[in-house]
Amino acid sequence: MAEGQAPASYRNENLLFLTDEQLRQGIEAMFFAYRGFTADPDRILSDMAYGRAHHRAVHFINRAPGTTVNNLLNILGVTKQSLNRVLRTLIEDGLVESRVGKADKRERHLYLTEEGRALEQTLSDAQRARMRMAFRDAGPDAVAGFRRVLEAMMDKEMRFAYTRLKDNTP
Amino acid sequence: MAEGQAPASYRNENLLFLTDEQLRQGIEAMFFAYRGFTADPDRILSDMAYGRAHHRAVHFINRAPGTTVNNLLNILGVTKQSLNRVLRTLIEDGLVESRVGKADKRERHLYLTEEGRALEQTLSDAQRARMRMAFRDAGPDAVAGFRRVLEAMMDKEMRFAYTRLKDNTP
DNA sequence: AGCATACGTCAGTCTTGTTGACATTCCAAG
């Protein structure tokens, strides 16, 4: 893509010049790609009584079993009331189990049930399939660049959360 | 990043192998980065009576002045009722002008007013600033990879829309 | 003349975010 054209950006004395047009294309790429990114799980969820918020909760509980509500709150970046509604339905439906903390009884530790793991699997299978295709199409060097840019785009606290998750599962 | 570790992916006879873990990290990177991506405009908009939906409309009207409602509908991927609510407030507030089509009087062509352009500028300045930082941090090769992966992640129709926008503004 | 298209609007619902108020639990200072 754009192989024979002028380079989209160039270095000069270690300084990178970027036109507004290049940046705007990056912005639009992000917008359109995120739509694709969420499309497959959204389609699956729309058949059930769940939405994207449930997907996110299930994803991160699966990723860090036993996490507390507060922990999840920080990762998801929503209010506890908003998360609670989602969590309540998931618990009622038997997808998530909430255990009172041993050391601190105020805390609730969250786990996926067998059924919860099944849903997580279905959703992440779909999402991974798209990601795999995109990674294959683009090639390993592009994937490395993709990750580097995304990490640089995160808010600092989110970069911490991301790195922590990444490193806890090697 | 991950310079001294095992490669995140490798080629073998032109076939790219990707572990579920690598894909999941890509998924999480996408999630956290998108939050950062929308954070700055969202902050600005929360002070006004507008939201992310208004930002998107203003962005694409600015990008393709004179675009029709139907066109915008396809780009944004929402229903006309949903877009109409947003558009109505923008027109009432004098940020967007709607002109009856000359050739086809059924169509409405959309333009930003002076005030609309000012808002667009404010929002996109903030968003571009973050994108510029990310691009600078990551470097030009990473940026190329970033774009390649995002394009591969889009739905086909959105890739068309994206490419059309991109090529119309060289 | 008749059907299709583009747009606007009204009404109702759903998801997911918000604030505010409140209950429970923990901990530390008096």
Add this chain to the structure above:
DNA sequence: CTTGGAATGTCAACAAGACTGACGTATGCT
């Protein structure tokens, strides 16, 4: 030991922004 503040989680009410469905109007095309 008690008590008050902080942390954690729950309930209730509301708003933004998406959706569907139905309908009306103006226009275009055959």
